[in-house]
Amino acid sequence: MSDQSSNFPFGTFGQEEGLDVAAIFGGGAPASDVNPFETPVAQQAESSTPESQPQVTENAAQPPQTAPALQAAPAAVSEPQTPQTAPASAPAQTVVHAAPPAEMDNPIAAAFTQKAAENTQKGLLEKPPVFFHKNVKEPIEDASMTFEELRIRKSEDFTDLEEGKYVSWSVDYCGIRKDIKDPKGTTIISVKETIERSREFLDALKKSKDKNPACLVKPKVVMKTKGTAASYKGNFQTVEEARASDKVICVIPSSDGRFYELRKTDAGEFIAPASKVVDFQQVRAGFTPALPLIPLDLIGSIASFFRSFMEENAEYEALALIYWSVEAECFFAYVPKQTVRKDHIEADLRDCPYDDDPRYIRYADIHSHNSMEAFFSHVDDRDERGTGLYLVMGKLDRFFPDIKARISCGGSFVDIDPGEVIEGLKRDYPQDWVKNVSREQKHPLRGFPVRPSGFLPSALEERL
Numbered sequence: 094m095s096d097q098s099s100n101f102p103f104g105t106f107g108q109e110e111g112l113d114v115a116a117i118f119g120g121g122a123p124a125s126d127v128n129p130f131e132t133p134v135a136q137q138a139e140s141s142t143p144e145s146q147p148q149v150t151e152n153a154a155q156p157p158q159t160a161p162a163l164q165a166a167p168a169a170v171s172e173p174q175t176p177q178t179a180p181a182s183a184p185a186q187t188v189v190h191a192a193p194p195a196e197m198d199n200p201i202a203a204a205f206t207q208k209a210a211e212n213t214q215k216g217l218l219e220k221p222p223v224f225f226h227k228n229v230k231e232p233i234e235d236a237s238m239t240f241e242e243l244r245i246r247k248s249e250d251f252t253d254l255e256e257g258k259y260v261s262w263s264v265d266y267c268g269i270r271k272d273i274k275d276p277k278g279t280t281i282i283s284v285k286e287t288i289e290r291s292r293e294f295l296d297a298l299k300k301s302k303d304k305n306p307a308c309l310v311k312p313k314v315v316m317k318t319k320g321t322a323a324s325y326k327g328n329f330q331t332v333e334e335a336r337a338s339d340k341v342i343c344v345i346p347s348s349d350g351r352f353y354e355l356r357k358t359d360a361g362e363f364i365a366p367a368s369k370v371v372d373f374q375q376v377r378a379g380f381t382p383a384l385p386l387i388p389l390d391l392i393g394s395i396a397s398f399f400r401s402f403m404e405e406n407a408e409y410e411a412l413a414l415i416y417w418s419v420e421a422e423c424f425f426a427y428v429p430k431q432t433v434r435k436d437h438i439e440a441d442l443r444d445c446p447y448d449d450d451p452r453y454i455r456y457a458d459i460h461s462h463n464s465m466e467a468f469f470s471h472v473d474d475r476d477e478r479g480t481g482l483y484l485v486m487g488k489l490d491r492f493f494p495d496i497k498a499r500i501s502c503g504g505s506f507v508d509i510d511p512g513e514v515i516e517g518l519k520r521d522y523p524q525d526w527v528k529n530v531s532r533e534q535k536h537p538l539r540g541f542p543v544r545p546s547g548f549l550p551s552a553l554e555e556r557l
Contacts (some may be wrong), residue, residue, distance in 0.1 A: 100182070101129040102344060112315065117452060119170070124333065126532065129348075136190055136381075137139060144197065149224075149334055149396070152158065156200065160251060160555060161340040161532060165427075172418055172467070176302075179320075182277065190531070215276065217289060217305070217306070217308075218286075218289060219310070220305075220307070220309040220442060221233055221234060221236060222236055222281055222282075222307075222309070223307045223308060223310065224243065224283050224310050225309040225310060225311050226247070226251060226254075226312050226450050227251070229306075229341075230309075230339045233281060236280070236281045236282035236285065237279065237281075237282055238281060239276065239277055239278065239280050239281070240262045240273050240277075240279055240281060240312075241257060241275035241276045241281060242259055243281065243310070244260055244276070244312060245315065246260075247312075250326060252300075252311075252344055253314050254312055254314070254396070256439055257276075259314055259478060260276075260312050260313065260314055260315070261273070261276075261312070261313050261315050262276050262310070262311065262313070263310055263311050263313065264284050264288065264307070264308060264309065264310055264311070265286065265305075265308075265309045265311060266289075266294070266306065266307075266308045267288075267294060267297045267298060267301055267306040268287045268301065269288055269291075269294055269297060270299050271284055271288060271295060280309055285308050285336070299318070305538050326340060326342040326343065326344060327340035327342070327343055327344070328343075328344045328345075328373075329343050329344070329345050330345070330346070331345065332345055332355065332364075333442075335355050336355075336357075336362070339496070341356060341357045341358070342354065342356055343356075343357075344367060344370060345357040350365070351366050351367075352367040352370045353365065353366055353367060354366070354367040363538050365409075369472070371492050378502075378507040379500075380482065380500045380507070380509050380513065380514070382513070382514060383454060384417050384424075384454070385424075385516075386515060386516035387415060387424055387456075387514055387515045388515060388517075389515065389516050389517030389518075391415070391424055391425070391426060392496075392515055393516075394426065395413050395486075396486060396494055397461060398411065398413065399411050399413075399461035399463070399486060399489055402433065402461070402463070402487060403463050403464065403490065407435070408435050408463035408464055409434060409435060409463065410429070410433050410434070410436065410437065410438050410460060410461050410462060410463060411433055411460065411461050412429065412433075412438050412440050412458070412460040412461075413426050413427070413429070413432055413458075413459050413460070414427045414428070414429065414445070414447075414455060414457075414458055414459075415427075415456050415457040415458075415459060416444065416447050416453045416454065416455055416456060417453065417454040417456050418452065419453065419454065419478045420452055421449070427445065427447060429441060429442050429444070430444065436465065437472070438460060456482060457481070457483065457484055458477070458480040458481065458482075458483050458484070459483075459485070460473075460483035460484075460485055461484075461485070461486050461487070461488035462485060462486065462489075463487070463489055463490075464487075464489060464490045465487050465488075466487045466488060466495060467485045467486055467487030467488065467494070467495035467496055468485065468487070468497060469483070469485060469497065469506070473485070474506065477501050477506075477556050478500055478501060478503075478504040479501060480500075480501055480503055481501055482498070482500055483498070483499055483500070483501065484496060484497070484498050484511070484514075485497050494542060495513065496518075497517070498511040498513070498514060498515075509526055
């Protein structure tokens with residue numbers, strides 16, 4: 094007995110007092126397990142007691158007890174009682190008081206949740222950020238721009254963003270908000286990537302019901318300024334189509350040749366001429382001939398005809414029409430009946446045999462200004478409203494006359510280079526000619542005042 098009392102006492106209690114030491118300290122270990130703190134003698138004593146084995150085996154099958162069950166050991170030591178057989182229902186009453194936490198039961202499900210969040214995170218890397226302002230959402234295709242560059246680009250549509258010093262920026266991504274302190278030096282993509290790489294973002298994805306959140310780039314006007322609420326633009330043919338659309342900024346062409354902008358706000362509908370129409374490509378006025386250039390010989394013949402009406406004491410204008418023969422594939426001139434004066438022509442085209450014949454195309458009208466400069470007068474503007482090509486020839490008293498050309502497109506006139514329709518005016522020349530010419534740069538004289546003639550006394554003008 095002296096050897097047993099010098100060892101760890103709980104081996105004795107397990108035999109004499111009916112306590113299940115394995116259930117208390119072993120965590121549900123099998124009955125064959127032994128207490129590592131017991132001496133070999135105690136182990137032999139325990140194994141030599143066959144009547145306690147059924148109880149140990151029965152209790153070993155139970156789950157481990159919780160911490161409150163450990164408090165029963167000291168009470169059993171202080172007040173020993175005579176051994177007695179526990180009722181059959183006793184083991185069921187002393188079984189586990191609480192089950193392990195549910196979240197620790199299935200580590201495989203937790204791993205799947207972690208992997209799903211990581212895959213979602215990788216997919217979001219490909220999504221562009223979204224500009225979000227006044228309930229308008231638009232993907233930002235070029236996320237490499239700074240927040241300030243985005244403000245400048247959007248200020249044409251959102252007038253409240255025109256003043257950069259009154260606009261602040263933030264990024265809202267899956268419940269994570271980042272305020273932008275340096276809009277001019279911070280790119281949109283850098284903020285998006287910083288959030289996506291953070292542990293906070295991965296944890297937020299696990300908890301969020303939305304597994305495909307958008308990275309919202311939000312401007313905020315920190316000071317109230319004048320402006321109209323805007324939405325993204327659309328191009329429409331009529332005002333009715335624009336009003337029926339869900340667009341807030343609507344660009345509409347008008348019969349006066351201008352574009353108008355319709356903006357819808359809570360206060361009402363605003364329509365005004367559009368100052369900038371950036372949604373349409375730039376169109377340049379001009380003429381693209383579908384026929385060859387007019388031969389220079391034909392122009393020379395017409396010039397000789399015009400010179401014939403320049404007499405010593407009187408000068409007259411004249412008119413000629415240039416046609417293209419579809420069958421012969423060549424140009425020719427026709428002179429209609431006309432009454433002429435120095436500054437006026439009255440022509441009768443009723444007897445022209447070519448205008449109603451599909452074998453001929455009326456290509457250009459050309460008239461003369463005798464010794465006057467080549468220009469289009471107000472009378473010409475009235476008579477040349479039909480869509481076509483028009484030429485005027487002046488300074489016919491010189492060896493090389495002046496020639497001006499223009500087109501009329503539904504009554505709108507556009508000047509063009511005569512070399513675009515007449516051959517020979519633009520000719521190639523040897524490049525060696527250019528090599529032999531040196532351009533001298535003239536430097537303006539400095540220190541000499543400009544003499545305002547007629548405003549100073551003659552003596553002072555002579556000094557200057």
